[in-house]
Amino acid sequence: MSEENFYNGTYEDKMKMLYSKMSQKQQKESREQVIYMCREYCGRCPSYAGTGEENLAFCMMGKSSVITEKKGCLCKQCPITKTMSLRWEYYCTEGSATELSQAGK
Ligand code: SF4
Ligand code: SF4
Numbered sequence: 200m201s202e203e204n205f206y207n208g209t210y211e212d213k214m215k216m217l218y219s220k221m222s223q224k225q226q227k228e229s230r231e232q233v234i235y236m237c238r239e240y241c242g243r244c245p246s247y248a249g250t251g252e253e254n255l256a257f258c259m260m261g262k263s264s265v266i267t268e269k270k271g272c273l274c275k276q277c278p279i280t281k282t283m284s285l286r287w288e289y290y291c292t293e294g295s296a297t298e299l300s301q302a303g304k
Contacts, residue, residue: 257290
């Protein structure tokens with residue numbers, strides 16, 4: 200896939216491409232980058248605030264065990280949404296992008 204096609208690709212295309220090419224070390228670094236970025240979005244979102252949640256990157260890790268109420272989601276503003284062509288939101292209550300994709304959503 201060319202670079203241009205990569206940027207226009209779906210979440211599923213990007214995951215296939217990235218994970219077939221990345222070493223374990225690169226995958227770990229990529230997860231750390233997502234968590235770093237996520238702090239500015241999930242970390243400041245109304246659904247997260249005051250819940251006592253400390254985990255981040257729900258688009259990757261799946262549902263939160265403590266966030267239950269949808270009070271607004273900042274995922275659409277997060278650069279990971281564009282980079283990975285994420286098409287969902289509220290990963291903290293709905294599950295990871297991969298789970299949502301596999302559920303046909
Ligand atoms: S997934 Fe959305 S609603 Fe949940 S904590 Fe992150 S920004 Fe907030
Ligand atoms: S898309 Fe949402 S859950 Fe994923 S890193 Fe961005 S703010 Fe966090």
